[in-house]
Amino acid sequence: MPPARSGIADYSAVLVEHLCAGAEVDVVAAARPGFDASAYDAVLYQIGNNGYHDYVYETAVAQPGIVVLHESNLHHLMTDLTIRRDDWDAYVEACGYDGGAEARTFAERVRRLETGPDYDGVPMLRRLLERTKAVIVHSRAVEADVRRAGFAGPVARIPHGAWLPGGDRMGFRSKLGLDEKTPLIGVFGFLKPYKRIAESLRAMRRLVRVRPDVKMILCGEAHPDFPVAELVRGMGLEANVRLMGFVPIEDFTGYISACDIVLNLRFPTVGESSGTLLRSLGLGRAVIVSNVGSFAEYPDAICLKTPVDAAEEDTLFEYLNLLVSRPAVARAMGERARQWVAEECNWGRVATAYREFAAAVREGRPWVNVEPAPAIKTAEELTLDAVVDLPPDPEAPKQVEPAYIRDWAARDAESTSYAETHITRLERTLNITPCGGPGDRVLEMGAYMQMTPALRGKLGYGEVRGCYYGPAGQVDHRQVQSASGEVFRCEVDLFDAGKDAFPYPDGHFATVLCCELLEHLPTDPMWMMGEINRILRPGGHLVLTTPNVASIRALRAILEGYHPGFFPAYIKPAEPGAEVEARHAREYTPREIHYLLQDSGFDVERLETGEFLDKPRPEERWIVHLLEQYQLPKHLRGDGIYAVGKKTGPVVKRYPAWLYEGGH
Numbered sequence: 001m002p003p004a005r006s007g008i009a010d011y012s013a014v015l016v017e018h019l020c021a022g023a024e025v026d027v028v029a030a031a032r033p034g035f036d037a038s039a040y041d042a043v044l045y046q047i048g049n050n051g052y053h054d055y056v057y058e059t060a061v062a063q064p065g066i067v068v069l070h071e072s073n074l075h076h077l078m079t080d081l082t083i084r085r086d087d088w089d090a091y092v093e094a095c096g097y098d099g100g101a102e103a104r105t106f107a108e109r110v111r112r113l114e115t116g117p118d119y120d121g122v123p124m125l126r127r128l129l130e131r132t133k134a135v136i137v138h139s140r141a142v143e144a145d146v147r148r149a150g151f152a153g154p155v156a157r158i159p160h161g162a163w164l165p166g167g168d169r170m171g172f173r174s175k176l177g178l179d180e181k182t183p184l185i186g187v188f189g190f191l192k193p194y195k196r197i198a199e200s201l202r203a204m205r206r207l208v209r210v211r212p213d214v215k216m217i218l219c220g221e222a223h224p225d226f227p228v229a230e231l232v233r234g235m236g237l238e239a240n241v242r243l244m245g246f247v248p249i250e251d252f253t254g255y256i257s258a259c260d261i262v263l264n265l266r267f268p269t270v271g272e273s274s275g276t277l278l279r280s281l282g283l284g285r286a287v288i289v290s291n292v293g294s295f296a297e298y299p300d301a302i303c304l305k306t307p308v309d310a311a312e313e314d315t316l317f318e319y320l321n322l323l324v325s326r327p328a329v330a331r332a333m334g335e336r337a338r339q340w341v342a343e344e345c346n347w348g349r350v351a352t353a354y355r356e357f358a359a360a361v362r363e364g365r366p367w368v369n370v371e372p373a374p375a376i377k378t379a380e381e382l383t384l385d386a387v388v389d390l391p392p393d394p395e396a397p398k399q400v401e402p403a404y405i406r407d408w409a410a411r412d413a414e415s416t417s418y419a420e421t422h423i424t425r426l427e428r429t430l431n432i433t434p435c436g437g438p439g440d441r442v443l444e445m446g447a448y449m450q451m452t453p454a455l456r457g458k459l460g461y462g463e464v465r466g467c468y469y470g471p472a473g474q475v476d477h478r479q480v481q482s483a484s485g486e487v488f489r490c491e492v493d494l495f496d497a498g499k500d501a502f503p504y505p506d507g508h509f510a511t512v513l514c515c516e517l518l519e520h521l522p523t524d525p526m527w528m529m530g531e532i533n534r535i536l537r538p539g540g541h542l543v544l545t546t547p548n549v550a551s552i553r554a555l556r557a558i559l560e561g562y563h564p565g566f567f568p569a570y571i572k573p574a575e576p577g578a579e580v581e582a583r584h585a586r587e588y589t590p591r592e593i594h595y596l597l598q599d600s601g602f603d604v605e606r607l608e609t610g611e612f613l614d615k616p617r618p619e620e621r622w623i624v625h626l627l628e629q630y631q632l633p634k635h636l637r638g639d640g641i642y643a644v645g646k647k648t649g650p651v652v653k654r655y656p657a658w659l660y661e662g663g664h
Contacts, residue, residue, distance in 0.1 A: 001029040005221075007189075007275035008048040008070055010249065014161060018351035021601055022649035031055035037063035042358035044068055044136075047128070049270070051080035061131045066361060068136040072145035073123040073270035083117070091117075098126045120268060125149045134361045136354070139294030142271035143369075156357040157369040160273040162345035164282040164338070166591060167257020170630055176242070176258065178215065180630045183324040185216040186259035186285075188252065188276045192223045196265035196290065196312070198231060203316040205235045211324055219244040219255050256280050260330055261323050262287045265316075267308040269293035278345060284338035286323050286330035288316065299372075302337035331631065344372045348603045352648060400430040400458045408453045410483035419450055425545065425612045425640055429515055430454050432606060432644055433543045436461035440510035443467065443535070445497060446517040449480045453488040461511070465504075469582070470494030473503070497521070497528045507537040515545040519566075522585040526659065529600035530651045542602060542645045548609050549587035552620050552637045559623070566639075590636040592658065593643050599653040602645030609638030 002009050019025050028035060037043045043065030045056050057077060060067055082091035088111045096104030099122045106122075109115050126149060129135070134154040137143045143157050170180065178184060185204065191197055197218070204216050218241065222228055232241045244255065256262060262280040264287055266272075271293050280287050281302065289295040291305035298305075304323075306315045323330040360367045405426050409419030419426065430451055436442055439462055442455050447466030455464045466478065472495040479489045493503050498521040512532050518525060532542055547566040548554070554564035567584040588596070590607055597604050627634045655663035 001027065004052050005246075006048065006050065006052050008046055009052070011070075011161065011275055012046050014163070014347055015351060015354070017652070018161075018347045018598075019354060021348070021351065021652045022355050028059075031059075035059060035063070037065055041362055042066055044354070044358070046070070047074065047077075049074050049076045049272075051077065051084065053077055054081050057081065057128065061128060064131045064133050066134045066136060066358060067128060067132045069125075069142055069146065070138070071270045071272035072125065072137075072142045072149075073119070074128070075117060075119045075122055075124050078124040079117050094124060094127070095122050098122050098124050123149070123270070134357070136357065137271075138273040139271055139297055141293045141297065145271055154357075154361055154367050155369075156353065156367055158350055158353045158357070159345040159372065160275070160278055161347045161350040162278040162282045162341035163253075163275075164342055164346075165253045165257075165279065167283050168254050169257045169632070172251075172254040172258035176215075176217070176255075178258070183211060183214045183261075183327075184259045185214065185261045185263065185320065185324075186256060187216070187218045187220075187263045188256060188280070189220045189274070190223065191218060191220050191226065191228050193226050194266050194268060196263075196267060196308075197226070197228060199313055199316065200263050200265060201231055201235055201237060201241065202313050203320055204241065205237060206313075206317045207320050207324065208237065208240050210321060214240060214324055216241045217244050217255060217259070218242070219247060219252060221246040253279060253283070256285060257283050259285055260327065261285065261320065263316075264288070264295070265290045265306065266295070267292055269295070278341060281334075281337040281341045284331075284334035286333045287337065288319050299340060302333065302340050304333075346604075348598060348648065352603070399433075399435065400427060400454045402427050404454060404458060405430075405450065407482045407484055408480065408488070409450055411480055415448075415450070418448070420613075422450075422612050424610065424614045425516075426451055428610055428642060429513070429543065429545055430458070432642055433459060433513065434511055434541050434644070435459045436510055438462040441465065441508060442511045442513070443504070443509050444513045444515070446515060447478075447490070447492055449478060449488075449490070451513070451515070452490055453480065453482070453486075455513075456488070457486075464490055465509075466490050466492035467497070467502075468492050468494055469496060472496065472500045497531070498524055499527060502531040502535055504535045506534055507540075508535050509540060510537060511541045511543065512536055513543045515543070516547075518544065518546045519584045519587050520582045525586075525596070526600070526651070526654055526656070529596065530654065533601045533647060533651055536647045538647060540647045541605075542597070542643075542647070544593065544597070544641075544643045544645065546593065546641050547584070547587050548590060548636070548639055548641045550589040550591075550637065551609070551639045552617075552623050553639055555637075556620055556623050588641065590641050593641050595656065595658055597643060597645040599651070599656045599659075600645070601647060601649045601651050603648045604643065605646050606642070606644035607636075608642050609636045609640060610642060611639050 002013050016025055016027055045060040045065055045067045047053055047056055047067055048070045078094050082094060092104060092107040092111060095107035103122045106118055110117050129149055129151040135146055135151060136156045136158055137146060138160040143155055146155055187200060207214055218228060229243060232238060256279055262285045264274055264277040264280065267290050269292050273294050287303045289303050289305055290308055292308055304319045306312055357367055402423055405419055405423065409415045436459055441463040442461040443465045444452050445467050447468060452464060452466055455461050474494040476492040478492050479487060481487050514532065521528060549564055557564045565584055565587050569583060571583055590609060594604055594607055624634060657663040
């Protein structure tokens with residue numbers, strides 16, 4: 001686990017966080033005398049090919065569980081367990097056990113220092129796989145190696161989780177002394193020879209001849225036996241290539257975001273997955289990989305693939321020249337990459353697969369691996385987290401038409417005016433709300449009785465309930481009549497959603513609508529989110545809408561010197577007894593809503609933005625041009641945020657640090 005300088009440490013830390021959404025999890029981060037695997041329903045052993053995993057390997061062999069193989073060769077790990085402990089007999093025995101007499105003979109030569117360890121030829125998997133109940137891998141390449149090694153038990157192919165960080169592109173470009181237009185190529189991670197560093201530098205030398213302004217950064221710890229600095233000097237690239245050395249993970253991510261192109265090459269490979277590659281794809285960078293092992297399995301639409309034969313340098317140069325000379329191609333490929341990994345490799349989905357596979361192994365049920373989706377949406381459809389940020393398709397069938405909403409809003413002038421101002425939002429909210437059945441219950445929080453009748457009349461819920469701010473325990477019996485004469489009745493419970501216990505049993509509702517309410521909570525929004533989670537049944541849905549403080553409108557306001565919020569004004573005291581509209585205490589960005597849902601125990605099924613009232617706004621086109629100029633995201637910039645979450649477990653974080661001072 002962190003702070004170990006290991007990609008698997010970073011992986012494990014994030015995985016544990018998401019596993020906790022649906023399981024009780026203990027973390028064993030060092031050798032623990034007396035550890036008893038039988039005390040658990042499942043034990044996951046994260047195995048990588050280095051000395052950080054010595055105690056993990058030894059415990060996995062002694063007390064079998066589910067092994068997570070991050071690569072299909074453990075020879076480096078075995079040398080740490082034997083040679084580095086000055087136990088040559090154990091090394092020779094391990095080689096012989098894995099590879100037979102020929103491998104044993106080779107190991108004796110290694111003992112005599114006649115040659116180095118055979119890291120490629122003897123994978124050292126046999127003993128571990130013989131003692132393993134089941135295996136988790138990240139790719140078909142490692143799955144095939146596991147089967148070739150003779151393992152016949154259950155194997156789950158679960159994608160490597162993807163980080164979707166928000167990188168400060170221009171901030172880190174400023175640190176590098178670069179403007180927004182200078183092409184920047186990056187190589188990240190431990191600078192070992194197998195990362196094709198020499199080949200990358202030779203291709204870079206050719207690229208500089210046609211694009212003298214291009215720059216490259218090599219960001220990672222240098223290998224003691226690989227003189228990268230001498231290579232750079234020898235090729236005359238000192239003015240174009242900078243060695244950054246080891247940097248903290250925050251800066252590491254920032255420098256990836258600063259790049260236009262990321263090289264993630266490696267050969268030879270033992271099927272390892274790359275956390276750096278997933279970060280780069282998650283940041284929407286254009287990536288070039290080697291066409292080998294697990295890297296060859298990524299869709300062609302999200303990365304370019306170079307061979308590792310005599311054509312490698314030529315192909316690499318041509319790809320770099322293409323992406324540098326046609327930046328729109330690089331941006332489109334990066335956007336497709338971000339969308340794909342968000343769909344296929346999001347941590348919630350990964351953790352769910354872990355839990356389901358562990359349960360299947362425990363219960364002796366078969367497991368069927370699901371192939372990743374090959375389909376990639378067009379660049380115009382891509383958003384923060386793999387959900388479509390487009391106006392509703394006018395040709396798509398709708399659950400609720402505007403005329404239906406207007407019919408129910410025509411009961412008085414105030415209601416009619418409100419509906420017309422918010423008609424786009426009301427229609428869109430109802431059309432992203434899952435339909436129900438006669439046995440399903442739905443709760444609309446902050447019910448104005450504008451959308452409420454449609455929950456029964458159009459979406460089919462058998463029981464519709466409302467709630468509103470007021471004295472806890474009071475219930476209002478509301479009745480409204482449409483312009484066409486139809487009557488709708490609904491009970492509305494009064495309480496303070498930011499601090500009162502909701503007056504409903506656990507798992508009572510199939511769906512909860514929390515629309516234009518979150519932004520009004522002054523102190524503890526996670527209280528409300530926890531109560532929503534509690535009253536939803538497993539697999540139930542939360543539909544949440546709220547203003548977008550990162551909208552085009554908000555950006556324009558800031559740049560012109562105004563407040564970006566929709567309703568930040570303090571409220572003038574009203575006459576006694578008069579109802580006053582609550583001001584906005586805090587407005588949110590789409591990324592924050594994504595975090596909010598995840599931290600509250602929900603899988604994000606939909607996250608998009610749109611207007612409250614669709615109308616042309618040509619005066620804001622210059623903001624779009626500014627975003628394009630600096631390659632900043634244009635998606636998720638509508639005035640309102642529309643999200644749908646599916647309950648996957650209890651609240652993950654009661655006080656998340658991004659929302660609460662002193663949180664964690």
